[in-house]
Amino acid sequence: MEQKDNCKSDSCGDHHSHQEHQPGPMDDPEEQAHFKSVVSAFFNYSVDAVRDVARMERDFSKIDPKYLKYLPADFRKSRLEKLKKAIVTNQQVLNLIVSDYQQLFEYDKLPNGMVALKPMFIKPTDIIKMRSTLKSFLRDWSSEGKREREMCYGPIIKEINEYFPVPVDPSTGERKSVLHPGSGLGRLVFDLALQGYKSQGNEFAYFMLLTSNFILNVTQSKDQYEVYPFIHHFSNLKTEDQAFLKVKFPDVCPNEAMTIDKEYDFSMVAGEFVEVYSKQEAQWDCVVTCFFLDTAHNVIEYIECIHKILKKGGLWVNIGPLLYHYAEQPNEIQLELSWEDIEKIIPQFGFEFRKKYWTDCVYTNDSQSMMQMTYNCIFFSAVKQ
Amino acid sequence: MEQKDNCKSDSCGDHHSHQEHQPGPMDDPEEQAHFKSVVSAFFNYSVDAVRDVARMERDFSKIDPKYLKYLPADFRKSRLEKLKKAIVTNQQVLNLIVSDYQQLFEYDKLPNGMVALKPMFIKPTDIIKMRSTLKSFLRDWSSEGKREREMCYGPIIKEINEYFPVPVDPSTGERKSVLHPGSGLGRLVFDLALQGYKSQGNEFAYFMLLTSNFILNVTQSKDQYEVYPFIHHFSNLKTEDQAFLKVKFPDVCPNEAMTIDKEYDFSMVAGEFVEVYSKQEAQWDCVVTCFFLDTAHNVIEYIECIHKILKKGGLWVNIGPLLYHYAEQPNEIQLELSWEDIEKIIPQFGFEFRKKYWTDCVYTNDSQSMMQMTYNCIFFSAVKQ
Numbered sequence: 001m002e003q004k005d006n007c008k009s010d011s012c013g014d015h016h017s018h019q020e021h022q023p024g025p026m027d028d029p030e031e032q033a034h035f036k037s038v039v040s041a042f043f044n045y046s047v048d049a050v051r052d053v054a055r056m057e058r059d060f061s062k063i064d065p066k067y068l069k070y071l072p073a074d075f076r077k078s079r080l081e082k083l084k085k086a087i088v089t090n091q092q093v094l095n096l097i098v099s100d101y102q103q104l105f106e107y108d109k110l111p112n113g114m115v116a117l118k119p120m121f122i123k124p125t126d127i128i129k130m131r132s133t134l135k136s137f138l139r140d141w142s143s144e145g146k147r148e149r150e151m152c153y154g155p156i157i158k159e160i161n162e163y164f165p166v167p168v169d170p171s172t173g174e175r176k177s178v179l180h181p182g183s184g185l186g187r188l189v190f191d192l193a194l195q196g197y198k199s200q201g202n203e204f205a206y207f208m209l210l211t212s213n214f215i216l217n218v219t220q221s222k223d224q225y226e227v228y229p230f231i232h233h234f235s236n237l238k239t240e241d242q243a244f245l246k247v248k249f250p251d252v253c254p255n256e257a258m259t260i261d262k263e264y265d266f267s268m269v270a271g272e273f274v275e276v277y278s279k280q281e282a283q284w285d286c287v288v289t290c291f292f293l294d295t296a297h298n299v300i301e302y303i304e305c306i307h308k309i310l311k312k313g314g315l316w317v318n319i320g321p322l323l324y325h326y327a328e329q330p331n332e333i334q335l336e337l338s339w340e341d342i343e344k345i346i347p348q349f350g351f352e353f354r355k356k357y358w359t360d361c362v363y364t365n366d367s368q369s370m371m372q373m374t375y376n377c378i379f380f381s382a383v384k385q
Numbered sequence: 386m387e388q389k390d391n392c393k394s395d396s397c398g399d400h401h402s403h404q405e406h407q408p409g410p411m412d413d414p415e416e417q418a419h420f421k422s423v424v425s426a427f428f429n430y431s432v433d434a435v436r437d438v439a440r441m442e443r444d445f446s447k448i449d450p451k452y453l454k455y456l457p458a459d460f461r462k463s464r465l466e467k468l469k470k471a472i473v474t475n476q477q478v479l480n481l482i483v484s485d486y487q488q489l490f491e492y493d494k495l496p497n498g499m500v501a502l503k504p505m506f507i508k509p510t511d512i513i514k515m516r517s518t519l520k521s522f523l524r525d526w527s528s529e530g531k532r533e534r535e536m537c538y539g540p541i542i543k544e545i546n547e548y549f550p551v552p553v554d555p556s557t558g559e560r561k562s563v564l565h566p567g568s569g570l571g572r573l574v575f576d577l578a579l580q581g582y583k584s585q586g587n588e589f590a591y592f593m594l595l596t597s598n599f600i601l602n603v604t605q606s607k608d609q610y611e612v613y614p615f616i617h618h619f620s621n622l623k624t625e626d627q628a629f630l631k632v633k634f635p636d637v638c639p640n641e642a643m644t645i646d647k648e649y650d651f652s653m654v655a656g657e658f659v660e661v662y663s664k665q666e667a668q669w670d671c672v673v674t675c676f677f678l679d680t681a682h683n684v685i686e687y688i689e690c691i692h693k694i695l696k697k698g699g700l701w702v703n704i705g706p707l708l709y710h711y712a713e714q715p716n717e718i719q720l721e722l723s724w725e726d727i728e729k730i731i732p733q734f735g736f737e738f739r740k741k742y743w744t745d746c747v748y749t750n751d752s753q754s755m756m757q758m759t760y761n762c763i764f765f766s767a768v769k770q
Contacts, residue, residue, distance in 0.1 A: 059718045067685040070730045071722075234721035235679070235709045236760075242723070294620070300452040321755040324620045333444045336619035337456075338627070339755070345455045370706040370724070372759045375621075 038206040040105065041126040042098040043117055046091040048127045052232070053083050082244055086228035089246075090134060093225050097214040133207045135229040135364035140187035141215055141249040151361045152377075153188045156288055156317050159355065159381050160192065163315050164285065167196030175265055176285045179309070181273040182292030186212040190254055193266035197286075201268045202276060204295075209270050216254045216268070223248035229364075236370035245366070274301055280309045291320040291363065291375075293342075297333045300345060307349040310384040316351065318382075319361065321375040339378050351382035423591040425490065426511040427483040428502055431476040433512045437617070438468050467629055471613035474631075475519060478610050482599040518592045519614040520749035525572035526600055526635040536746045537762075538573045541673055541702050544740065544766050545577065548700050549670065552581030560650055561670045564694070566658040567677030571597040575639055578651035582671075586653045587661060589680075594655050601639045601653070608633035614749075621755035630751070659686055665694045676705040676748065676760075678727075682718045685730060692734040695769040701736065703767075704746065706760040724763050736767035 060068070060076045068076065106118040122130075139145045164176040175198035183189050183201030185208060193199035203209050219225065226248045234243055258264050269276055287306045296302045306316050322339060326332035337345075346353070361377045445453070445461045453461065491503040507515075524530045549561040560583035568574050568586030570593060578584035588594050604610065611633045619628055643649050654661055672691045681687045691701050707724060711717035722730075731738070746762045 055715060056721075059720060062718050063683055063720055067683055067689075067720075070685055070733050071726060075726075233712070234723075235712050236707050237721075237723035237725075239725040240723045298448050298452055300455055304452070322621050323756060327618070327620050330440060333447050335444060335448055335452075336441075336622075338619075338622035338625045340622075340624040341456060341460075348455050370761045370763070371708060372761060374757045374759065376755045376757060378755070 035206055036101075036104055037123070037126065038210070039098045039101045040120045041122045041130045041207075042094045042210070043102075043105065044120050044122050045094050045130055046087050047119070048122055048130075049087045049090070049232070050084070053080060053087070056080065056083070079240065083231055086231045086244060086246075090227050090231075093227055094130075096218070096225075097210050129205070129207050131232050132364065133211055134227050136185050136208070136211070137215075137227050137249050138229045138247045139364045140185035141251060142247040143251045144245070144247055146251075147367070148362050148365060149187065151359070152290055152319055152363075153191065155359060155379050156188065156290060156319060157191065157195075159317050160197070160286060160288070160315070161195075163354075163381070164197070177283070178286040178288060179277070179284045180288040180290070181277070182289065182295055183268070184208050184212070186216055186268060188288065188290065189268065190216065190252075190257075190266065192288075193264050194257060196264075198265040199267075202273055203268065203270060204272050206270075209268070212268060215250055219250050219253050220255055222250065222253045222256065224253070225249055230366055238368055238370060242366060242368045274305045277309050278305050282309070282311045282314075284309050284314060285311055286315045286317065289316070289318045289320065291361075293318060293320055294322045295325045296335075297326055298335045299337055299342060300335070303342075303346060303349055307351065307384060312384055314384045315354070316382045316384070317380075319359070319377050319379045321361075321377055323375075346380075346382055350385045352385055354381040354383055356380040420591055421486075421489055422508070422511065423595070424483045424486045425505045426507045426515045426592075427479045427595070428487075428490065429505050429507050430479050430515055431472050432504070433507055433515075434472045434475070434617070435469070438465060438472070441465065441468070464625065468616055471616045471629060471631075475612050475616075478612055479515075481603070481610075482595050514590070514592050516617050517749065518596055519612050521570050521593070521596070522600075522612050522634050523614045523632045524749045525570035526637075527632040528636045529630070529632055531636075532752070533747050533750060534572065536744070537675055537704055537748075538576065540744060540764050541573065541675060541704060542576065542580075544702050545582070545671060545673070545700070546580075548739075548766070549582070562668070563671040563673060564662070564669045565673040565675070566662070567674065567680060568653070569593050569597070571601055571653060573673065573675065574653065575601065575637075575642075575651065577673075578649050579642060581649075583650040584652075587658055588653065588655060589657050591655075594653070597653060600635055604635050604638050605640055607635065607638045607641065609638070610634055615751055623753055623755060627751060627753045659690045662694050663690050667694070667696050667699075669694050669699060670696055671700045671702065674701070674703045674705065676746075678703060678705055679707045680710045681720075682711055683720045684722055684727060685720070688727075688731060688734055692736065692769060697769055699769045700739070701767045701769070702765075704744070704762050704764045706746075706762055708760075731765075731767055735770045737770055739766040739768055741765040 057080060072078075102117075105120070108116045108118070110116055139148055160178065166176075168175050175196060177198040177200070178192050179200050179202065180189050180192070181202040183203050186201050186203075189199050189201035201212070203212065226246050228244060229247055230243050230245050234240075237243055258266070287310055289302075289306070293299050293302060310316065322337070322342075324334050324336050326334035327336060343356075357379055358376055359379050361375045362373065363375065365373065442465060457463075487502075490505070493501045493503070495501055524533055545563065551561075553560050560581060562583040562585070563577050564585050564587065565574050565577070566587040568588050571586050571588075574584050574586035586597070588597065611631050613629060614632055615628050615630050619625075622628055643651070672695055674687075674691070678684050678687060695701065707722070707727075709719050709721050711719035712721060728741075742764055744762055744764050746760045747758065748760065750758065
């Protein structure tokens with residue numbers, strides 16, 4: 001996979017492409033500090049996780065032993081040991097993802113030749129994002145996430161295949177181009193590239209960018225690595241084993257699937273969607289938004305940009321709820337529109353709806369949990385007139 | 386409804402019973418301060434809510450007007466006006482609930498004879514609880530909550546009716562006694578009392594106690610009052626009208642339903658379940674726990690207490706998930722057990738399961754929302770051997 005435009009290969013750790021240095025977000029000192037804070041959340045994962053284990057140990061020790069005797073004799077020891085082991089496994093994967101950036105941090109050389117990073121403070125919101133990233137492995141790149149992907153990506157792929165049945169023109173070699181802003185760990189971008197489309201992902205979050213780069217460019221074989229995505233919550237478990245679900249990834253290895261004898265057009269671009277794309281007028285055959293519209297401060301600006309960058313006759317495909325990301329952040333602007341409002345705005349920009357229906361999706365879901373969050377999503381496709 | 390034991394009539398505002406003063410939680414200065422802080426959240430509701438409206442106004446004003454022209458001309462004005470009107474309606478109801486406690490606070494007399502309370506700081510967690518309380522009106526006392534109650538209370542009532550088909554012994558007049566800790570706004574306690582059972586609710590949260598007292602003792606007719614429970618979130622709306630759903634309550638007025646010519650045994654007790662009941666050995670025919678087990682610091686202590694207070698042959702009926710309430714509070718003890726663990730503990734105390742199955746429930750749910758939280762609950766009944 002190629003990593004380009006606003007994402008310097010230096011900063012995003014791409015090992016497959018070497019472009020010229022273009023001015024990008026990483027030239028901004030504030031952006032560099034932000035990038036470093038995200039990388040530190042990767043390195044510090046186990047420190048924050050072990051703090052939670054210590055709390056659990058403390059709680060066990062504060063409960064009157066007369067109650068604990070109702071549990072199996074090895075209950076406490078067994079849970080804590082499994083937990084610590086799982087944290088180590090997760091940390092090993094996270095270390096690999098950010099291994100290129102260790103030199104950004106102060107560290108001590110230990111007598112055994114290992115290095116120990118100096119303690120860092122990780123923002124609570126970044127700890128949450130780090131743990132969500134672990135669940136995204138399940139969603140995008142594990143066999144356990146298959147049902148979830150079929151619910152979300154299935155209808156999108158079906159619609160694109162129906163509207164653009166020929167990904168590559170056999171005479172000219174020209175490919176239908178699909179842009180997928182908010183591409184997360186990049187599975188849908190990959191699946192579309194594999195079908196022959198010119199497929200580009202765009203992502204704003206370094207947590208996702210670093211991780212997708214690892215999966216797309218570094219992994220070498222199917223099920224090469226494993227993570228424990230659900231060890232951070234012990235609520236709503238039918239069985240304790242649910243918390244220790246081990247997920248292997250990738251279920252399909254991009255480096256194996258994209259054989260050398262065939263060409264693909266597959267790329268990933270870092271940066272905020274409107275900033276990166278608003279000048280690419282009429283350049284795309286298709287834009288895909290999946291759980292993305294609600295990441296906008298102003299969803300109308302997203303609609304404007306999507307309309308602008310599509311070619312005439314181009315297709316916009318959307319699936320998702322409207323869980324506005326900045327709604328709970330008092331210092332951020334958030335325009336919160338209902339679907340009814342958005343549905344009336346889209347045609348005003350010059351779109352004509354092709355399909356439109358409600359469909360249920362889940363997101364990084366533990367299908368065994370006693371708490372099931374289901375998004376009744378709006379699916380639509382719309383053609384630029 | 387009678388309000389008794391640990392709940393002084395002074396503190397809980399019961400207008401129907403006048404017991405002797407017994408030592409209770411309200412003799413503790415810390416408890417008094419806590420009670421006062423909850424009451425202040427009622428009085429201050431609109432101040433906190435209007436702050437959110439001001440944010441929405443600010444956000445509208447910061448968005449480039451070229452985007453807002455895609456919305457109906459009166460969109461902004463209409464939404465903000467509806468919102469302010471709904472907040473006033475909610476505040477009127479909340480004022481009635483705590484009207485007895487105005488003298489706890491400093492206030493200014495205005496020239497028009499009205500009073501204005503001095504500004505207060507409300508903890509963010511209390512603002513959230515205040516808004517959740519509004520949604521509980523829907524769950525327990527509105528016709529809109531009927532489906533939700535059928536899912537949660539339906540299986541419980543069915544099981545109690547099956548196990549105790551005769552609520553009142555026709556010869557002795559003795560009633561089968563049902564205790565419902567975590568009774569919230571008291572609908573299930575009321576429904577069981579109406580059937581003739583000796584029905585007692587127990588609740589720890591002043592938000593619930595104050596509000597249930599109002600509904601059970603103060604309301605005089607069906608659909609007498611109205612609230613807007615969903616005005617605090619504009620995410621995941623299919624139509625904006627969803628946010629402005631107006632809910633009338635009570636759908637059944639306790640004062641009307643419990644006719645004077647018939648006797649009932651219906652009471653509510655304030656306080657923490659184990660503290661209040663652990664000495665009432667073998668006094669209850671039935672204990673009902675509904676979305677309650679996970680409120681325990683130590684669920685095994687709850688099981689022990691439930692077993693102790695039941696008569697031999699008495700029935701425990703439970704429905705709920707295991708969303709442990711103290712799991713996210715680092716300074717609180719929280720034992721988090723899976724259902725598999727709990728299922729093995731219950732028989733060790735001397736219970737025999739009678740029924741046991743999984744069933745879906747929702748909790749203060751907007752059935753139209755694009756985000757649907759469903760709890761796959763464990764329902765069980767168990768008999769004390």
